[in-house]
Amino acid sequence: MSHTEPDLRTVHVVRYVTPLREGGSLPAIVEADDGFFYVLKFRGAGQGVKALIAELVAGEIARVLGLKIPEIVFAHLDVSFGRAEPDEEIQDLLQFSTGLNLGLHYLSGAITFDSLVTTVEPLLASQIVWLDCLITNVDRTARNTNMLMWHKELWLIDHGAAFYFHHSWQNWQEQAKRPFVQVKDHVLLPQATQLEEVDAAFKALLTPAQIQAIVALIPEDWLTGDSPFASAQEHRQAYALFLETRLNHTEIFIKEAQHARKALI
Template sequence: MSKTIDIRTVDVVQYIKPLREGGSLPGIVNANDDFFYVLKFRGAGQGKKALISELMGGELARALGLKVPELVFMNLDDSFSKTEPDEEIQDLLKFSVGLNLGLHFLSGAITFDPLVNAVDAITASKIVLLDSLISNIDRTVKNTNLLIWNNELWVIDNGASFYFHHNWDLYKNHLTRTFPLIKDHVLLPWATKLGEAAKEIKKAFSSEKLEEIIALIPEDWLLDESEKMSPEDMRLAYMEYFQAKLAMIDKLVKEAEDAR
């Protein structure tokens, strides 16, 4: 029986500094459990949908046995925007009051560099195929979104995935699509065991595991006055998407192999 996912909820007690490398301006914060986190803001560019992608992408990677920093829900109150001198960050803090998402901060980690670092074939294949499955457009040479920490490869930043959920009216169009952008994936040169990775993905991503990951999404993140779909309909649509992608995993393997 698979282990139940338990996402802790913590409170932000100190905003330390912004990480200006990211387009969405995540910040390093301290929480009431005395740990440091990279906080992803609900008030940033892609809003709550980026947090949903981050949450699901991270927990799918973890279910596949990949290294992912702990993800936590983070409560942010309105006191931080009042003391922040930078206007841009002040607005971000103001629009992000409520429940956000944090990744455990890996102190001293370095960005994966394909010219310097190598990665084993099965790990590379799993990451490539997972990113194809979740349509992650943001793991390229330009922006690897991978870290080396304690001599191990860690997967971070899955927020640019599941781009079908930015337009629910057309989500069914994505159910049969492959992912041609996999040709730009930073780990493609090492991904020589895609067939083996596909078997592991099918085994790891049971219906129960997928339902458990989708159930983690806070109701609040799915509520949107501009959407016709209810949160429950959206959860069913995510499940439909996963099942459709798993059903065509051999096509995704072939596409990645041809690209390599």
Template sequence: MNKIDIRTVDVVQYIKPLREGGSLPAIVKADDEFLYVLKFRGAGQGKRALIAELLGGELARAIGLKVPEIVFMNLDDSFSKTEPDEEIQDLLKFSVGLNLGLHFLSGAIVYDPLVSIADAMTASKVVVLDSMISNIDRTAKNTNLLNWHNELWLIDHGSSFYFHHNWETWQAHLTRTFPAIKDHVLLDRAAHLTEAAQEIRQSLNEDHIREIVSKIPDDWLFDESVAMTPDEMRAAYVEFIQVRLSKIDILVKEAEDAR
């Protein structure tokens, strides 16, 4: 199994907000000279959205889907002091510390279900993955997909793993399926769901899942309002993903019925 290496970079320039994103992400430049889309810990869903982004993105990469490089991004307090927009100023102020970034794909086009490229096997893998991680945000209204160099790229998994917004009831989600798959933007193209599930089974094992989950920073997991420790939360994420993987045939049948 390949070790997952998430680089850490420092933000050196705030370039512009992406106002089409509900949580107001931004294009920034880092000290490695690359541009990134920065997801802020101080945004609406907070650090849990960053955790979902990290887990969803790296699971997608592990099963052979295209995802921009994910990095940890340090943001210092200097940016909020020079920002004239009050909304952005507050966001920057509340996001000092470790955030998450995705490599900016210059020239990428937002996926349009009527004209964009998505082959049946790729579409099927995305549908099955999103069922596994309970990603409610890949609909025709908000595809969270890009076409770049004639390939389909996945972005924005921040609405996945929504069980972690209430840790007291997280175990109840282990037995649930994912009826929201009926609204998935790629469902009509997902003609190889069974084959996709087989590939996902072969690509993911417990060691790989643990490796991905181990990359969640303690800082993102610490929450005074929750009785669980960071290690207990990591164990819960591992269990959730493993249980979903074990129920993949049920999720595939649900998606096939929805088609």
């Protein structure tokens, strides 16, 4: 499992390849100046930069914990990019997304995880359920697993729905201590029999220093504008405090997950 400091590259988008028409955010496959393809999450779409922050923080937490996540990069869109795009909806999206966006390395040939086809071992299932309880990720259900099989390994994608409290920041200190009741719908909950063992291992990995390093990655201009905080630094530290508080009270979401699992079996 990784103990290295997170370090994200910045690439420049050179070609819009094709939209991925899933949900309302219209992510797209793009080519960057490093020659690689990325699934681009746009700052001008849907939930805006909040979804990008969730994607960034959740993804890098997963990486620290040793779970498989496509490489995350900052993807810069030039102001002139997309002017020749014939689709007006996409053209508007590109224009509203000038500046830093978020890209995930495109896993070419990957297939959507299907729980009826692939059995996930209890340890890995418990690790993923634990992660999603920590980050309050509501989007790992049987209907929308947000997992891919690539080279016979399970990869986690699409964490933009995590940290749902940050869309209003109301009572966020209290929300950090709340159980994650949506775990009852988690696609891997039936196999998650080792939550307590995972809890001890993961809390040893996800130290306050690691959390601080991850939230430090959030770009300044993603934390300004429509913000309830006096400064970007105060906003950034609220994410760190939420995570540190939640890590100090993991028994709350573990008990909720165990109770929900017993109700299923």
